[in-house]
Amino acid sequence: PEAAGDGLLVAVANELLDALPVHAIVRTDGGGLGELYVACDEAGGFVETIGPPTDPRLEPLARRYGLCPRPGDRAEVCLALEEQVAALARAGAAAALFVDYGRRAARLGSPELAAGTLVAYHRHRVVDDLLARPGEQDLTAHVNWDHLADAAREAGFEVRGPVPQDRFLIALGILDEAALDPGRDPAREPPADLASRLAARALILPGPGGGRRFQAVALVRPGLGPLRGFEPPEPPDAEGGDVTDRGQDRPPARTPRGGRGGPVPR
Numbered sequence: 001p002e003a004a005g006d007g008l009l010v011a012v013a014n015e016l017l018d019a020l021p022v023h024a025i026v027r028t029d030g031g032g033l034g035e036l037y038v039a040c041d042e043a044g045g046f047v048e049t050i051g052p053p054t055d056p057r058l059e060p061l062a063r064r065y066g067l068c069p070r071p072g073d074r075a076e077v078c079l080a081l082e083e084q085v086a087a088l089a090r091a092g093a094a095a096a097l098f099v100d101y102g103r104r105a106a107r108l109g110s111p112e113l114a115a116g117t118l119v120a121y122h123r124h125r126v127v128d129d130l131l132a133r134p135g136e137q138d139l140t141a142h143v144n145w146d147h148l149a150d151a152a153r154e155a156g157f158e159v160r161g162p163v164p165q166d167r168f169l170i171a172l173g174i175l176d177e178a179a180l181d182p183g184r185d186p187a188r189e190p191p192a193d194l195a196s197r198l199a200a201r202a203l204i205l206p207g208p209g210g211g212r213r214f215q216a217v218a219l220v221r222p223g224l225g226p227l228r229g230f231e232p233p234e235p236p237d238a239e240g241g242d243v244t245d246r247g248q249d250r251p252p253a254r255t256p257r258g259g260r261g262g263p264v265p266r
Contacts (some may be wrong), residue, residue, distance in 0.1 A: 011088060011096040017143045018101045020084070022076040023058055024118055026050060027068035033059050036074075038131060046131035055079060065105035065146055074116035075108055076141040082151045088219070089155035096219040102143035102162060117142035145217060152219045160230040162215035168229045 024036040034050040035058065041047045053059060058077055062068055067075035088096050107113060120130045121138040130139065149159045161168075218227055 009091055009093045011093055013096070014099045016100065017078070017081055017084070017098055017148070018140045019138070020078050020080040022078045022080075022118065022141045023053070023055065024116065025053065025058055025062060025068055025075055025077060027071050027073045029071045031071065033062055033068065046134070048131070061147070064150075065144060066109035067105070069109055070111075070114065073109075073114045074118075075113075076116055076118050076144075078141070078144065078147065081143070081148055085148070085151040085155050085157070085219070089157070093219075094221050095224060096157075098143075098148070098217045098219075099165065099168075099214055100143050100217075101140070101213065102145045102148075102215050102217075104162075105144055105146040108142065108144055145215070148217065156221070157219040158222055158224070159217065159219060160227055161217040163230055164212040165214040165216060166212055168216040171231055172229045 026034045026036060028034045028050065033053055035053045037049045037051045038046050039049045057079060061077050062075070067073075067077070103113070103117075108117070118130065118139065118141045120127050120132070121140065122133060122136065127133075127137065130137075145162050152159050216229060218230060220227070
């Protein structure tokens with residue numbers, strides 16, 4: 001981000017944080033912390049290998065957020081997240097809104113996510129091999145919302161959220177956008193209006209449109225006041241999950257060779 005001069009700088013980012021580079025860490029059998037490296041096998045292909053952490057901050061952050069608590073557990077640490085927040089602070093941002101995949105630290109360190117959240121997508125589907133097609137796959141990892149919040153507070157921001165995308169948009173009034181005007185004949189609704197209403201519905205219903213698979217988090221300067229999207233009303237929780245649950249789009253289990261099974265549409 002760059003300074004906004006005399007204007008008010010507000011940053012909005014959709015699926016930025018989950019695409020930042022991460023350090024993939026693993027708890028070794030001896031209890032130490034290792035980091036996943038990429039090496040070449042005898043045939044010239046890429047393979048995973050474990051080496052020492054490349055940054056001294058990884059072990060303290062793993063302890064702070066309870067990541068990789070058991071031997072064999074994997075997780076991701078996004079140091080670049082801190083750099084993004086620091087850049088916003090240097091630019092004098094009044095607020096920043098992030099919409100992304102994410103979980104609280106307690107979930108990232110849970111047995112359900114012992115294989116970590118790092119996945120590869122090719123043509124909108126999860127692929128088995130993270131190292132296949134270098135430069136052609138979308139590598140992504142869940143955002144650690146607690147890490148983001150800590151970095152934001154250290155930079156002087158207050159944190160609102162995370163809240164699921166459906167709650168965020170309903171609080172902003174998206175149901176009004178998705179409703180048909182009672183005085184209008186549905187058969188004569190302009191195609192553009194129908195497409196807009198259907199798109200609005202897709203953003204709050206379960207499925208690829210978002211629903212509760214995305215969450216919203218706002219970083220704001222102190223004294224900015226309440227933000228409508230982070231206030232009630234909150235829709236019923238049909239899935240019974242926490243606010244960072246991606247539901248049916250969970251990362252698939254790691255296969256013995258180190259890849260990840262699939263496919264799961266994104």
